[in-house]
Amino acid sequence: MPPEHLLAYDAPAAQWLEALPLGNGRLGAMVFGGSQSGGAMEHRFQLNDSSAWSGSPHNQDREPVFSREEADRILGESRRLIGSGDYAGAAETLKGLQHRHSQAYLPFADLHFTASLTASDPAAGERGDGGAPARPPSDYHRGLDLARALSTNTYSLDGHHVRVEAFISHNPSVLVVSLRTDAPQGLDLAVRLDSPLRILRRTGEAGSLSLQLKLPSDAAPAHDGGVVEYSEDGSLSMQGAVAAAWEHDGRSGEVPAGEARQAAGHDGVLAATGVRRADIYLTTETTFAGLARQPQGTAATAAAAARAMVDQARASGRAALQDRHEESHSRLYRAAWLELDVPAREGGDTARRLLAANAHPDGPLAADPGLAALLFNYGRYLLISSSRSGPAGSRQGTAWQGVPANLQGIWNAELPAPWSSNYTTNINLQMNYWGAEPTGLAECAQPLFALIGAMQVTGAAVAREYYGARGWAVHHNSDLWAYAKPVGHGSHSPEWAYWPMAGLWLVRHLWEHLQFGGTDSSADADTFAPDTLAPDSFALDSFARDTAWPAIRGAAAFALDLLVDFPGGSLGTIPSTSPENTFAAPGPSSGSRVQGAAARSSTMDLALIGDVFRMLDALARQLGLEDDPVASAARTALPRLPEPAPGRGGKLREWLDDPEEWEPGHRHVSHLYLAFPGDTPLTPGLEAAVRASLDGRGDEATGWSLAWKILLRARLRQPGKVSDLLRLYFRDMDTPRGGQSGGLYPNLFGAHPPFQIDGNLGYVAGLAECLVQSHRTVDGLHEIELLPALPAELPVGRAGRFRARPGVEVDLDWQDGRLVQATLAAQAPGKVLVRYGSAVREAHLEPGKPAVLTYSAHRSAPTERIG
Structure with a gap:
């Protein structure tokens, strides 16, 4: 396999950001590789389940709950204060609308197994030395084959070869770990499960293990205290289970020697000796019953479902599962491809490869352009692995629609995770899917479409409660329960905590699916043909009518009710934020300044509203619904929206009144949405304003911000600036530097910092946009x-x-x-x-x-x- 499809390392992972990711959209694993522990090799697989989140749909109903009168009073007062120029007062007033926080994505479990050489001398076991001295393994290698979605770890113990492979099958949804050795006496093995969650029951019998788990009822983000709570009320959280079983050619039940004996001292441990071949099958299950739906079942029912899945996998056998897995994965992985003619290179350690490239005076890609293809392939691999629907199993009999990729895709080891590893909807969730349509992974966006469907229900309640509006509204953070309220506990700045426009941005993904010739999102994932680029008109109209139309119509209805009349006959929004930037406003004393967060009509607000109104009008004409009242009202309102325009220093205005920037180099470029992912035709004057804004922001940024800037510079046809940004994007995070500067960790995860997957996935879209663009019409x-x-x-x-x-x-x-x-x-x-x-x-x-x-x-x- 060419090196641009491989991650390779010559040492075990000492930390999570060196481990290698496997996933099937439902089950995720970080593979650390075998590391020496005394006389044994310790293998760890840190496990995630995409449906394992804290809380339940009840979290959105917790206090505070706003009456219509109270919400109107807060919004009205903030408008009055903005009108009088008291921006600090307006921001403080808006804090009164804040609810609590979204829920958190959870770590789930860990699979550990130890392996040591079986003693050739029966007395060796009595000595406790495993029959061999504790020598370091030789010829060590671990790697990830992106094209096969296969992890491989090989090493030698006293000259005897050991090979450990792992993959996660899509159908059925199981992690399969295989061990093979040529050691004549075989290996002593011990397998155990553990979890950072509350363990309700641990079992181990007849070659199988299981844990029954209770998930937290609430997990606050670190910036709100980071408290993790469990409740005895079963309606407030989920339960779950992990089950594992194995097959081997050794002798079961015997207590292994050395370090393996120590591992076997835990309750619920599988042990065997004299093993030359072993296969472990593992899966996870929760009481998740669908996005925004109340969980169903118990840990016991989840455990039964998990055991049934493992039994199904064992009946198929490792070889058949691997063949089916590689075929399923390659169908998506090979749906688009990129090859770069670069100097031939031998395999080697990927982390050192990145370090060496960064040492080049002309930048990483000047030294090693193959890294550009490797990161493109890796990004597509990560989206396939963290966002798939279809028959990857079922949840208590419910068809598996899939769960969208979160801030960390499907991989997380922390409780609580950074920023709750949730759905951050003012850029990060959307960026995860920017590369799906142009690189043949439209199928992977189906879980996102399912979440948008759930948000229309939860968001309708929020639109009524907070704004007295029709349609649906979602704010800055969401979760598995389609949480839609403004977060903040009354204590955070509106620059990010108040932003009701997420729904308008999210529906662009439905629109793009149609523009790229997408099919009905209900297609079965194992039969859906990703290369069907222009399906029959019935399928296209079905998606337009049943999925895109209600979502876009609801977003437009909310926007119509949010708009206010401004002097001169224009329409706009007030209060209005531009995530997550602020501006300099006059302070209470002469010459002083204060930091403002909300003003009149941010450019992003107007761009999003205009986008949705145009989408709705086009869909109405396609579906013969021109006279629909919401479509008619949107058509009438559209010309009354102010056009984007240059302001201070020739930059694009971020708000209508064009205040001075508080932080000119801010990482967010929300006002440039109209250039990407929007498709506003850029006149020469508007294009110059977008360029000036990017120049003013500067290149330095977090990982996801670098990806967005790459896309914007590509839209502006500036390959030289793309090169400047790529040089920053491919930095090695082991090189110390200050500030919020992006780069790549040893396992090539993108850094915000810390790790956020949007940088990896946004890069895929950015490189695609450098090669092909199709948003313009003539x-x-x-x-x-x-x-x-x-x-x-x-x-x-x-x-x-x-x-x-x-x-x-x-x-x-x-x-x-x-x-x-x-x-x-x-x-x-x-x-x-x-x-x-x-x-x-x-x-x-x-x-x-x-x-x-x-x-x-x-x-x-x-x-x-x-x-």
């Missing part, structure tokens, strides 16, 4: 632009099966930084415009007849077209 035709922002560090390469609007597959081949050939294919007839540089031509696409455009190396015009 006279009703989509324009597909090729290599609009190719970084100089990637002069030679190929990309295949990238997706473009309106349902077109694009293959590219470039050399010396210039396009050589492009192939466009679609499954429905139609016309698109193809741009490369300044040359634009019309391409007529027919099913089964790819259009092949060849280009001269010395000019941007196509020289030939076939098909």
Whole structure:
């Protein structure tokens, strides 16, 4: 396998950010690899279940609950204070609307097993030395094959080879760990389970283990105290279980020697000696019954379901499960591909590879451009592993719709996790899915669509309670229960704690799914064809009518009720925040300044509202619903929204009144939403304002912010600036530096810091946007632009099966930084415009007849077209 599909290390993981991730969208594991502990090798698999969250739907109903009169009073007073210029007072008043906090994603369990050489001398066991001295293992290797989703750990014990492999099957949902050795006497093994959650029952019998668990009823984020609570009221939290079983060729029940004997001293431990072949099957289960739904069942029923899943896996056998797993994974992993012509390199330690690349004076990718392909492949691997629906098992008989990737994907070892590892909806949740449509992973967005569906229910209650509005509203944080209220406990700044616009941003993902030719999200994950780019009109209309229309209509209805009349006949929002930035406002004394968080009509508010109104109008026309009252009202309101405009220093105004920036280099660029992920046509003046804003913010940022800036610079066709940002993105986090600066940890997880997966997933979208863009339209035709922002560090390469609007597959081949050939294919007839540089031509696409455009190396015009 080429090194751009492999993570490889020559030492065990000493910390979580060195461990390697496995996942199937439901079950996740961080694999540490075997580390020496006395005379044994200790293997740890830290486990997560994507449905294992604290709390229940009741959390949204906890105090405080606002009456309509109280909510109107707070909003009205904040508007009055903003109008009078008392921005500090307005921010303090808005704290009165804050509820509590979203719930937290939890660590679930740990699988440990120890292995040591079986004693050849029967007396050795009496000595407790395992029959061999405690020598370090030799020829150590651990790695992750991204293309096969397979973890491998190999080493030698006194010259005897040991190989431990692991994968997580999608159907059935099980972790499978296999051990093989050529040691003549075999190995002593001991297997045990543990959990950081409350253990209700631990069992171990007849080759199987299980834990029954109670999950917390509440887990506050660290910035609100970090208190973790358990309740005896079963309606306030979930329960769960983890079950494991094994098969081996050794002698069961015998107490192993040495360190394995110590492990076997725990209750509920599987032990065997003389093992040369062993397979462990493990799964997790909770009482989760669906997003925003009340849990059903008990730890006992969860344990029974987990044992049944393990029995199903054992009946299939490791070999059959692995074949099925690799086929299922590769269907998604190979749905798009990227190859870069880089110097051949031998395998080696990935962490050292990153360090060596960062030592190059011209930057990491100048030294090692293959890292760009590796991180692209890794990002797609992480999304596949953390966000899948389909038959990965069931929850108490409920079809598994999937749970979206959270702030850490599906992997978390902390309680409480950083920022609760929740759904942060003012950028991070959305960024997780920006790369799904363009890189062939639309199927992985289905769990997000399911969450949007659940939010329409919880968000409708919040829209009524807080705003007296129709439709649905979601604020800055959410969770498995589709929590929708403003967080903060009355003590946090509105710059992030007050922002009711998340629903308007989230529905753009439904819109993009349609724009890319998406199918009905109810398709079965094991039969859904990700390469069906232009499905039949019935399937497309079904998604538009049944999924996109109600969500977008509800978001538009809320926006209509949120808007207020401004002097001069315009519409706007007040109070209005621009997540998570602030501005300088006049203070109480002459010449003083205070930090303002809420003002009139942030540019992001207006861009989101305008976006949703245009989406609704287009959908209404497609579905024959032009006379729908919400669509009609949105159509009328749209021209009354102020247009974005340059302000101070030529930068794009962040608020209507264009206050001075408090922190010019802030990591958030919320006001630039209109350029990406929005698709507002950029006039020369508007484009210059966006560039000036990015220049003013500077390049330095957190990991996810770097990814967003890469996307924005790609939209602006600035490959040189993309290169500058990539140099920062590929920094090694082991190199000390201050501030909130992003980079990569040893296992290539992206750093906020700390770890947030949005940086990894946003990078995928960013590189895709450098290669293919399709958001612009000219006279009703989509324009597909090729290599609009190719970084100089990637002069030679190929990309295949990238997706473009309106349902077109694009293959590219470039050399010396210039396009050589492009192939466009679609499954429905139609016309698109193809741009490369300044040359634009019309391409007529027919099913089964790819259009092949060849280009001269010395000019941007196509020289030939076939098909």
